[in-house]
Amino acid sequence: MKVTNKKNVVKAISAISQNHNIKRNKIKRLAEKKGKKRKKISKKALIEAGLKNETKKPKTKIESTINNNLTKLTSISFQGASGNSSTVLHKQQKQVERDKKPVSFIKRMKDKLKGARFRYLNEQFYSSTSQDALQFFLKDPEAFKAYHSGYMQQVIQWPVKPLDVIIKQITTILKNSKKNVATIIADFGCGDAKLAQAFPEIKIHSFDLIAVNQYVTAGDMAHTGLANGSVDIVVFCLSLMGTNLQSFIKEANRVLKIGGLMKIAEVESRFDNISIFVTNLTKYGFENTKVDQAIEMFVFMDFKKTQDISKTAIKKKLPILELKPCIYKKR
Ligand SMILES: C[S@@+](CC[C@H](N)C(=O)[O-])C[C@H]1O[C@@H](n2cnc3c(N)ncnc32)[C@H](O)[C@@H]1O
Numbered sequence: 001m002k003v004t005n006k007k008n009v010v011k012a013i014s015a016i017s018q019n020h021n022i023k024r025n026k027i028k029r030l031a032e033k034k035g036k037k038r039k040k041i042s043k044k045a046l047i048e049a050g051l052k053n054e055t056k057k058p059k060t061k062i063e064s065t066i067n068n069n070l071t072k073l074t075s076i077s078f079q080g081a082s083g084n085s086s087t088v089l090h091k092q093q094k095q096v097e098r099d100k101k102p103v104s105f106i107k108r109m110k111d112k113l114k115g116a117r118f119r120y121l122n123e124q125f126y127s128s129t130s131q132d133a134l135q136f137f138l139k140d141p142e143a144f145k146a147y148h149s150g151y152m153q154q155v156i157q158w159p160v161k162p163l164d165v166i167i168k169q170i171t172t173i174l175k176n177s178k179k180n181v182a183t184i185i186a187d188f189g190c191g192d193a194k195l196a197q198a199f200p201e202i203k204i205h206s207f208d209l210i211a212v213n214q215y216v217t218a219g220d221m222a223h224t225g226l227a228n229g230s231v232d233i234v235v236f237c238l239s240l241m242g243t244n245l246q247s248f249i250k251e252a253n254r255v256l257k258i259g260g261l262m263k264i265a266e267v268e269s270r271f272d273n274i275s276i277f278v279t280n281l282t283k284y285g286f287e288n289t290k291v292d293q294a295i296e297m298f299v300f301m302d303f304k305k306t307q308d309i310s311k312t313a314i315k316k317k318l319p320i321l322e323l324k325p326c327i328y329k330k331r
Helices: 006-034 043-048 061-075 083-126 130-139 141-155 162-176 194-198 245-255 274-282 313-317
Strands: 184-188 203-208 216-218 231-237 256-267 286-292 298-305
Touching: 083 130, 083 141, 130 141, 162 194, 162 231, 162 256, 162 298, 184 194, 184 245, 194 203, 231 245, 245 256, 274 286, 274 298
Parallel strands: 184 203, 184 231, 203 216, 231 256
Antiparallel strands: 256 298, 286 298
16 A cells, blocks of 8 residues: 555554554454463563463564554655644654654563573572571672562563462452451461551461561571461462572461461472472472462462471471472563
């Protein structure tokens, strides 16, 4: 299509976008018709979440037509339009280019560097003991800030946030619990303590290596300092990070009341074999009450404390618990 004046450009763009909308709605209707059991997350969302690699595909016809026309639009000189509007548009265009080019380039480079630093810190985290990670972040609290903000950047792109799922589940538990019995929760590896902020009326102990706000108690969750058998619910939301994860589970067993609940949410790809992991974990004084893989990418598990392992000899025979690091893909 030859674009010669402003009117035609507007017509061309609206025709393309109408066509695009029709196709998009058709795909949507087809997807709805199919009706899926498992909460499927689109490939695009997984790529955006950094949990899947992007494979470069050729642009669709529609995309390239829109892009071509947009390129034409930015370089076109409106021969048919009045001199005035042409000058105004030209000036606006120039201003946008002046504003856009250097800023977007620098921002892109900065984002790349931030992303690379986050991925490096994240990998270190998963391949060190919690003692080493704590020493490292105590010496360099800025590095913790960089890790934390990098993680937040990832999370905002996830279609389902595991902590939101846990908040929902705890809301139901609290609704069904006896009104006169206070529930005490410990959030192990709490990040910015969103869980505690969601339930201001409940006593929630929030632990993380470094405190990013006033809700967080700084320290290694392998040694929380909480009293034996004092907690009703322990939460590990994507926080089984150190190589010494046995010590986190032992600590959870120590602080939980008998019958208390341990909730774990993890990235599915960290498991070699989920049922072996679950069986091994039950040896730490727990009964497995739920394994939920309904949400793609994540596993949600519940365990009930049945035994206090700190007082028995079985702690000598505990199996090793292992998880693979969660590697965020380069975007
Ligand atoms: C992936 S983030 C998840 C944060 C939060 N649970 C959420 O779901 O938003 C994992 C957090 O666990 C913390 N963490 C890992 N190992 C820890 C340890 N040994 N003691 C305390 N916090 C730890 C990390 O510092 C990080 O903030």
